[in-house]
Each structure stands twice: as structure tokens, then as C-alpha cells.
Amino acid sequence: MTTKQLAGISVDVDSEGFLTDHKIWNRDLAAAIAKEEGIDPLTERHLEVIEFMRKEYEEKGSAPSIRRLNKLNIVPTKELYSLFPGGPAKKAAKIAGLGKPQGCI
Amino acid sequence: MKKLLILGAGTAGTMMLNKMESVLDKEDWSITIVDQFETHYYQPGFLFIPFGIYNRRDVIKPKRDFFPAGVEVIFSKIDLIEAEKNQVLLAGGRVLSYDVLIIATGTKINPAETDGLKEADWHKNIFDFYTIEGATALQQHLKYWEGGKLVLNVIEMPIKCPVAPLEFLFLADWWFTEQGIRDKVEIEFVTPLPGAFTKPKASNVFGDFLNKKNIKLTPDFSTGRVDWENKKLVSWEETEVDYDLLITIPTNMGDELMARSGLGDELNFIPTDKFTLQSEANENIFVIGDATNLPSSKAGSVAHFQADILEDNILSFIDGRPLRGKFDGHANCYIESGFGKGILIDFNYDTEPLPGKFPLPGVGPFSLLEETRMNHYGKMMFRWMYWNLLLKGAELPIESHMLMAGKRA
Numbered sequence: 001m002t003t004k005q006l007a008g009i010s011v012d013v014d015s016e017g018f019l020t021d022h023k024i025w026n027r028d029l030a031a032a033i034a035k036e037e038g039i040d041p042l043t044e045r046h047l048e049v050i051e052f053m054r055k056e057y058e059e060k061g062s063a064p065s066i067r068r069l070n071k072l073n074i075v076p077t078k079e080l081y082s083l084f085p086g087g088p089a090k091k092a093a094k095i096a097g098l099g100k101p102q103g104c105i
Numbered sequence: 106m107k108k109l110l111i112l113g114a115g116t117a118g119t120m121m122l123n124k125m126e127s128v129l130d131k132e133d134w135s136i137t138i139v140d141q142f143e144t145h146y147y148q149p150g151f152l153f154i155p156f157g158i159y160n161r162r163d164v165i166k167p168k169r170d171f172f173p174a175g176v177e178v179i180f181s182k183i184d185l186i187e188a189e190k191n192q193v194l195l196a197g198g199r200v201l202s203y204d205v206l207i208i209a210t211g212t213k214i215n216p217a218e219t220d221g222l223k224e225a226d227w228h229k230n231i232f233d234f235y236t237i238e239g240a241t242a243l244q245q246h247l248k249y250w251e252g253g254k255l256v257l258n259v260i261e262m263p264i265k266c267p268v269a270p271l272e273f274l275f276l277a278d279w280w281f282t283e284q285g286i287r288d289k290v291e292i293e294f295v296t297p298l299p300g301a302f303t304k305p306k307a308s309n310v311f312g313d314f315l316n317k318k319n320i321k322l323t324p325d326f327s328t329g330r331v332d333w334e335n336k337k338l339v340s341w342e343e344t345e346v347d348y349d350l351l352i353t354i355p356t357n358m359g360d361e362l363m364a365r366s367g368l369g370d371e372l373n374f375i376p377t378d379k380f381t382l383q384s385e386a387n388e389n390i391f392v393i394g395d396a397t398n399l400p401s402s403k404a405g406s407v408a409h410f411q412a413d414i415l416e417d418n419i420l421s422f423i424d425g426r427p428l429r430g431k432f433d434g435h436a437n438c439y440i441e442s443g444f445g446k447g448i449l450i451d452f453n454y455d456t457e458p459l460p461g462k463f464p465l466p467g468v469g470p471f472s473l474l475e476e477t478r479m480n481h482y483g484k485m486m487f488r489w490m491y492w493n494l495l496l497k498g499a500e501l502p503i504e505s506h507m508l509m510a511g512k513r514a
Contacts (some may be wrong), residue, residue: 067371078329081341087325 007032018093018100027098034095039084042095047081049075050096062099065089086093107134109419110193110203112183112362114140116148116496117394117408118209119171124416126173137177137201139193143168146237147491148265149405152441153274154240156280161237171496178481186366188387205389208375210362212265212395212403216355219260221331231333231351234273235265239283243352247280252289253349259296260328260340262303264357265395265403268450270294271301271311272441273352278318279443293321295338295346300324305456307450310474314442357403360394374398379454380431382415389422391415394481401434401454403442409495410435413505435507439461439484447480449473453507459514464503466511473512 001020003010012020017036019025022082027042030050034042052074057065066089070077084091089101111118122138122489129136172178179222182196192202216222222231232246233239255277259270272293281287293313294301301322302312315322329341331351335343338346356372360420363369368386370376376385377397384390393415394408401407414430421428434454442448449471460474470479494501 065371071371078341081327081329085342 014100016100019097022054022097022099025054029097030095033097037084037091037094038086039091039095046095049080049083051093053092053098054094057096057098063093063096063101087089107204107423108202109134109136109207110201111136111138111204111207111209112140112186112193112395113209113211113396114138114168114172114178115145115209115211115394117211117396117412117443118207119145119168119496120409120412120498121207121209121393121415122176123171123173123496124412125419126176127498128416128420131175135177136175137179138170138172138181139179139181139195141180141182143180145171145496147488148235149491150488151234151237151240152269152276153271154237155232155234155243156276157244157248161241162293164237164494183362184365186362186368188366188368188390190265191389203389204449205391205422206387207415207419208368208390208392208396209394209408210360210386210396211358212359212374215356215358218356218358219328219331221333221351222260222355223332226333226351228488230336231331231353233353233355235269235354239449246350250350252281252286254291254297254347255350255352256293256338256346256348257352257354258326258346259298259354260299260356263403264354265280266438267303267402267404268438268440270296270354271314274315274320275318275443276441291321292319293323293346293348295326295328297327298324300442304452306456307452311446314422314448314476317441357395363396370398372398375416379434381418381428382411382430382432383418383422391419391422399432401432402436402438404436404438405495406437407435407492409501410437410505412498423429433506435505437503439480439487440480441484442476442496445477445481446478447482447484448476449480449483451507451512456507456509456512459512460510464509466508 001012003012014020029043053063069075080088093101145166145168147164150159153159182193184196186193192200194200214233228242232243251264281290300308302308327341328338330339332339338349359369359373363373368375375392375396377392379399382391384392393411395403411432414432417430418428437451440448451463452458458474462469463471463473471483
């Protein structure tokens with residue numbers, strides 16, 4: 001675990017830059033992480049997806065999958081890939097301040 | 106009289122049937138198993154069919170051969186699981202009540218999930234090798250194929266036997282060499298994963314193997330659709346990969362029964378406690394094998410390790426005691442690497458595949474994360490073990506929990 005400066009405050013992140021405590025998340029932090037991930041600006045549409053992911057995470061203990069976001073009509077898969085190019089599951093989770101999605105093997 | 110009901114008589118269900126039959130008191134318990142099909146397929150053998158190493162007859166036996174006497178066997182489709190009523194409705198209208206339910210309905214490929222996959226080219230120029238139909242159709246096709254660009258693609262994770270795509274690639278490289286047409290064949294592996302495999306060390310080792318065998322790796326490619334008329338894979342981000350012959354691992358899903366019964370997630374896998382194997386929704390429903398949503402591999406070896414844990418936990422549950430068995434995510438996979446050699450990996454939830462010796466620390470005879478002839482013999486011997494020991498619930502000389510002894514971190 002390391003500490004870094006994001007949006008003017010110091011936060012704890014893991015080796016891949018994921019926040020270690022999702023409770024400290026706010027929109028400013030989200031915008032700062034998004035910028036590092038090459039997403040600038042972070043739009044309302046991005047935030048709609050991210051805030052839904054956070055809500056599910058708090059209710060169920062895990063973030064929704066790409067398939068679930070599509071099925072619940074939160075965001076179609078195609079659009080999700082254009083909102084978060086290069087790996088939406090991982091990028092959106094990171095910006096949402098959630099842990100790295102659990103990879104299945 | 107109490108009732109144990111098992112749904113699914115594949116690898117996991119059959120093992121559990123044999124284990125529970127040997128430990129439950131017949132005075133108190135009746136055991137019933139339900140499956141819609143009468144033939145048991147040795148699924149690890151499907152990999153060898155496209156290359157003519159095995160044929161259909163090498164991978165089938167009647168399911169009945171593996172059922173112990175004194176249990177009720179029903180061959181029927183299942184309509185619904187009514188968990189709140191502790192009962193299961195069969196297709197013919199028959200109702201089966203249960204005190205304890207074990208779900209072992211597995212996973213299967215669902216090519217219809219991807220646009221363009223299950224069209225006119227399905228099993229003509231686009232093949233799977235996860236079904237007997239796909240594997241045998243591909244054998245016919247490869248027999249007369251004269252070369253071109255073969256693309257093997259994984260649509261999305263999770264898939265059953267995550268090493269099978271690598272094995273197929275290694276065997277393809279060997280087989281085309283044997284046929285004398287390797288110089289006419291380009292092989293490319295297109296995967297949504299960031300590398301050849303999920304775990305970093307093994308991913309590097311397998312990446313080197315692909316390189317050595319002149320197999321191109323295209324990682325981070327999430328297939329959105331297949332443009333089968335123009336023979337192209339198209340990603341969600343509109344990047345494209347051309348092919349002449351496409352071998353695909355389609356989306357894997359649990360049984361549709363779970364969607365009908367409200368027991369599954371988006372992929373019809375059942376939310377299951379990753380340590381105890383109890384379903385998250387119902388304390389008298391246990392889940393084993395590919396049907397779970399566990400972050401472990403979907404593979405027979407995993408189901409085998411789970412079976413020991415599940416037997417203990419069901420017995421504790423019946424006695425009204427806490428569930429003490431904790432599954433650690435243990436998987437053990439022999440990987441065919443072509444030219445009569447194999448690689449072996451052994452890992453769990455927390456420990457990635459590491460080099461070393463197995464199962465006897467320092468001795469072997471098998472070598473972990475290394476290519477040897479002995480590993481290949483292990484793979485080929487495994488079919489005998491599967492039919493004669495594993496399905497019958499017999500003890501194998503491998504611990505359920507992964508051991509660090511013999512591994513080099």
C-alpha cells in the first residue's frame with residue numbers, strides 16, 4: 001500500500017492505484033483518477049454508471065459486471081466500452097474507488 | 106425418512122452421489138439423482154478429438170456405470186427449483202421434495218450470446234471444441250484443411266477449463282507440423298485477458314511458449330460480434346482480427362433452470378459461499394463444480410477437491426453443526442504442450458501457479474510449470490483415473506487443500 005496525492009488530499013492506494021478505502025470516494029477524487037486513466041473530462045454519463053456501481057457495491061459487496069450493467073439497462077456494453085476505453089470493468093471500478101474486479105480463472 | 110436430492114450427474118454430481126451414498130445411513134436417508142442425459146462424457150478428452158487422437162467412443166460411457174446400488178436415478182429434464190418449498194418440479198410434472206439439495210448442473214457454451222457466431226458458418230467454418238458435436242465436426246474439417254489463418258478466440262471469462270485454449274494452440278502447432286503444413290498455417294490467440302493466462306507467473310511462462318511455437322498473442326480483445334460473412338472478429342471497440350478458420354470458446358453459462366428458478370446471476374451461475382459451498386440464498390442448498398459463481402477454475406479437478414469439503418459440510422449441516430470445511434480454490438491442471446510433452450500447474454485462491462515438484466515435494470514425478478514428458482503421461486493416465494477412481498468418489502493421492510511443500514516461491 002502506498003500513499004499518493006489526489007485532488008489535493010493524500011489517499012491510500014494499492015500497487016495498481018486502486019483506492020484501498022472506497023468510503024473516502026467523492027466526485028473530485030473520481031475526476032482525478034479518471035484523468036490519470038486518460039478520461040477527461042469525467043461527464044455526468046460516466047458518473048451515472050459509476051454511482052450505480054458504487055450503490056450495488058454497497059448493497060451486495062461486489063461491483064456489477066459489464067453484463068449486469070447491460071441487462072439492467074444502466075448502460076449498453078457498446079457504450080460502456082466507448083465511455084471507458086481499454087478495459088471498462090477495471091477502469092470504471094478504479095474511478096468508482098472500488099477494488100480491482102475479481103478475475104475468474 | 107429424509108431426502109438428499111442431487112441435480113446433475115456429470116463429474117461433480119456423480120462424485121457427490123458416490124460419496125454421500127457411502128456415508129449416509131440408509132435407515133434415515135434416501136438419495137435421488139436427476140439428469141436429462143444418459144451418456145457421461147469425459148470432457149477433458151474433447152481437446153484431443155479435433156486432432157484425431159481420440160474419437161467419440163474414447164470419451165463416452167453410460168452414466169449408469171457410475172451409480173451405486175440403492176439410489177434412485179431419474180432421467181428427466183427439470184422444470185423448476187422451488188427453494189422456498191424445498192421441492193423440485195420435473196418436466197413430466199413429478200414433484201421431488203428434499204431436505205438437502207446439491208446442485209451440480211455445470212456450465213455449457215452459449216454461442217447465441219454473440220452476434221454472428223451461431224449463423225450459417227457455425228460448425229462449417231467456425232467451431233467450438235467444448236461439445237462432442239463441435240469437436241467431431243472440427244476433426245472432419247481439419248482433416249481436409251489446407252492451411253491459412255487459424256484464430257482461436259475466447260469470447261469472455263469465465264470459461265470452463267481456462268487452460269484448454271492454450272492446449273488447443275500447442276496441439277495445433279504440433280499437429281500442423283506433423284501434417285507437413287505448419288509453414289502454411291498462421292496461428293493467432295485472441296483473448297480478453299491481458300496475457301496468455303490470468304495469473305502473472307504462469308502467464309509469462311505460457312506467453313514464452315506461445316512465442317517459441319510461433320503463435321501470435323492478441324490480448325485485451327473483448328469480442329463484441331463476429332462478422333462471419335467477411336470472416337472477422339470485431340471487438341466492442343471496433344478493432345478487427347481476420348481469420349480463415351475460427352475456433353471459438355463462446356460465452357459459458359450455467360443452466361437456464363437457474364434463471365427460471367431465480368437462483369442464478371447474469372450468467373446463471375449460483376451465488377455460493379466460496380469456502381463452504383453453501384448457496385448464499387438457502388442454507389439447505391449446496392452447489393458444486395461449474396454451476397457455482399466461485400472465483401476458482403471451472404474444472405473437474407476443482408470439483409474433485411470441492412467434493413471432499415462438501416461431503417464434510419453436508420454431514421455437519423445434517424447434524425446441525427457449523428460448517429467447518431473450507432475450500433481453498435485448489436486447482437490442478439495437466440496442460441498438453443504438444444510433441445508428447447506437458448506442463449502441470451497447481452494453485453488456489455491465494456497462491457498462483459509456482460514451479461516445483463508434484464505430488465511428492467522434491468521428488469515428483471511431475472514437474473510444476475515446466476514442460477516434461479512425464480507431465481504428458483500424467484495427462485494421458487488421467488482418463489483411467491477419472492473413469493475408475495475419481496467418478497466413484499475414491500481417494501486420489503492428492504490433497505484437497507493445496508500444499509506449499511515442493512513449490513518454489
